[in-house]
Amino acid sequence: MTGVPLGTFIGQHFGWRETFLAVSILGVIALMSSLILVPNNIPGRVSAGLRAQLQVLTHPRLLIIYAITALGYGGVFTAFTFLAPMMQDLAGFRPGGR
Incomplete structure (x- = not known):
């Protein structure tokens, strides 16, 4: 809900490159959080092919x-x-x- 208005705000005040930089930073934070917080092996679950x-x-x-x-x-x-x-x-x- 806040992504488009926030991206528009950043783009209008700082430029479109900074909007992409902000999205990239959020993506890296999400990736690192997933790698750290999501367990590698959940017991009792078999991965589907x-x-x-x-x-x-x-x-x-x-x-x-x-x-x-x-x-x-x-x-x-x-x-x-x-x-x-x-x-x-x-x-x-x-x-x-x-």
Whole structure:
């Protein structure tokens, strides 16, 4: 929820390169946290092979759910793309909030 507005704020005040730098830093922090905090071997669990994981794509109901999810997220991010121009053109907001 805060990613797009925060990225826009950073981009407008510091530049687009700093936005990518901030996202990269957050990605490295997430990777390091995962490597440190997630256990390597969870007892009682057997890892499923690639073939077993891909078998879920043979179930029509799951494919419908995946399609609905993809379209829903796609719609949200499409709305994010047009949010700033609409606020500037229709509502009279100025870039940078000044």
